[in-house]
Amino acid sequence: MKALIIGAGIGGLSAAAALKQQGIECEIFEAVKEIKPVGAALSIWSNGVKCMNHLGMGSIMDELGGPMHHMAYHDGFTGSVMTQFSLAPLVDAVGERPCPVSRADLQSQMVDWWGRETIQFGKRIEKVDQTDTGVTAYFTDGTHAVGDFMIAADGTHSAVRADVIGYQTERRYAGYVNWNGLVEIDESIAPAEQWTTFVGEGKRVSIMPIAGGRFYFFFDVPLPKGLAEDRSTVVADLTRYFAGWADPVQKLIAAIDPDTTNRIEIHDIEPFDTLVKGNIALLGDAAHSTTPDIGQGGCSALEDAVVLGQCFREQFWSEKTKTLSGVIEALKHYEEARRFRVKDLVLKARKRCDVTHGKDMQETQAWYDELRRETGENIIAGLRSTIVGGPLA
Numbered sequence: 312m313k314a315l316i317i318g319a320g321i322g323g324l325s326a327a328a329a330l331k332q333q334g335i336e337c338e339i340f341e342a343v344k345e346i347k348p349v350g351a352a353l354s355i356w357s358n359g360v361k362c363m364n365h366l367g368m369g370s371i372m373d374e375l376g377g378p379m380h381h382m383a384y385h386d387g388f389t390g391s392v393m394t395q396f397s398l399a400p401l402v403d404a405v406g407e408r409p410c411p412v413s414r415a416d417l418q419s420q421m422v423d424w425w426g427r428e429t430i431q432f433g434k435r436i437e438k439v440d441q442t443d444t445g446v447t448a449y450f451t452d453g454t455h456a457v458g459d460f461m462i463a464a465d466g467t468h469s470a471v472r473a474d475v476i477g478y479q480t481e482r483r484y485a486g487y488v489n490w491n492g493l494v495e496i497d498e499s500i501a502p503a504e505q506w507t508t509f510v511g512e513g514k515r516v517s518i519m520p521i522a523g524g525r526f527y528f529f530f531d532v533p534l535p536k537g538l539a540e541d542r543s544t545v546v547a548d549l550t551r552y553f554a555g556w557a558d559p560v561q562k563l564i565a566a567i568d569p570d571t572t573n574r575i576e577i578h579d580i581e582p583f584d585t586l587v588k589g590n591i592a593l594l595g596d597a598a599h600s601t602t603p604d605i606g607q608g609g610c611s612a613l614e615d616a617v618v619l620g621q622c623f624r625e626q627f628w629s630e631k632t633k634t635l636s637g638v639i640e641a642l643k644h645y646e647e648a649r650r651f652r653v654k655d656l657v658l659k660a661r662k663r664c665d666v667t668h669g670k671d672m673q674e675t676q677a678w679y680d681e682l683r684r685e686t687g688e689n690i691i692a693g694l695r696s697t698i699v700g701g702p703l704a
């Protein structure tokens with residue numbers, strides 16, 4: 312039994328790990344020769360960390376996870392604290408800590424964990440052919456590969472998605488631009504063990520500790536799509552957008568390295584119900600593209616992988632069901648187990664995105680007022696409900 316895995320991002324690598332646990336041979340094909348992640352870091356919440364542990368990659372989380380023990384919101388202009396609390400009750404309730412990690416380090420360690428030399432880089436799928444006996448992937452370099460089934464984890468611009476769901480999806484601009492990068496920890500910007508966020512005018516500036524004495528930072532500003540801004544203008548742009556904001560924000564802008572700061576127009580894709588067609592399954596951003604507003608895109612790719620493995624384990628418990636029809640049955644169960652969860656996460660993130668980024672400024676102002684009354688209980692309850700909705704709750 313052989314699976315063709317398309318894409319060596321978090322989704323593809325974790326899917327391969329999950330299938331390998333079930334004794335399935337996997338061949339991984341990655342479009343680029345060298346993976347350059349689109350963002351500087353990401354927060355793997357406790358549900359994602361549990362998946363990494365389950366897949367045998369927990370040591371990567373132990374090494375890369377930053378010490379994020381507290382959370383705080385500040386008024387962007389005055390810098391005053393709106394709310395500040397410990398994340399310990401969350402960790403106690405869900406049984407695992409969240410891990411903010413460098414994206415490049417995570418990607419690189421996952422590739423090494425799998426075996427860099429066995430991944431086929433420079434293989435961009437352009438066409439797929441599905442028959443009763445298997446699946447063939449055709450690559451832009453003229454080569455092809457044959458397997459029993461395919462896991463398409465080729466990201467938000469998936470080349471396989473339309474074949475599976477029957478139509479081309481449009482990406483939806485979420486209405487804001489995100490700049491992100493890494494700086495050395497400086498406690499005059501924010502405490503070293505806290506996720507600190509400054510808010511105002513539907514904008515936000517967020518700082519999270521990752522391993523190696525570094526802060527992951529990001530700036531969000533509601534803006535039209537397609538502005539003529541890039542790395543060369545980043546400091547001037549952020550200085551203009553955050554004029555009059557508190558000292559720590561100005562210090563952060565002064566500390567950033569424009570050459571390594573990413574500027575991303577944030578999109579998502581309207582959720583769809585079909586994740587599987589016969590022996591081809593979509594996984595990760597190919598299956599559900601979300602805004603990063605609840606930090607669950609990568610976590611849900613990890614959840615997909617765990618559930619995929621569980622479905623094969625259940626289907627393959629007997630030698631008699633280790634057949635192509637057994638594969639199709641397992642993939643059907645995967646689709647059924649995942650489609651409501653991933654749709655819920657995409658829509659939850661979209662709602663959070665709109666409130667955070669001032670789609671209706673009255674609602675955003677009401678949220679700022681709530682933050683001033685917040686003891687941590689409500690925010691922790693929200694984080695907890697997202698986390699326990701995962702497969703390893």
Ligand code: FAD
Binds near residue numbers: 350352355466468
């Ligand atoms: P990708 O990471 O996009 O990987 C897809 C891979 O497939 C790539 O390596 C690509 O080169 C390859 N590929 C593409 N096309 C082809 C092809 N035709 N043939 C072969 N290979 C192909 N998630 C979180 O969990 N927490 C966060 O805090 C968080 N923050 C984010 C912040 C920002 C600004 C953004 C943009 C996203 C954030 N996310 C976060 C989401 C997270 O980055 C994605 O959900 C995650 O990377 C999805 O993994 P993936 O493997 O499905 O897709």
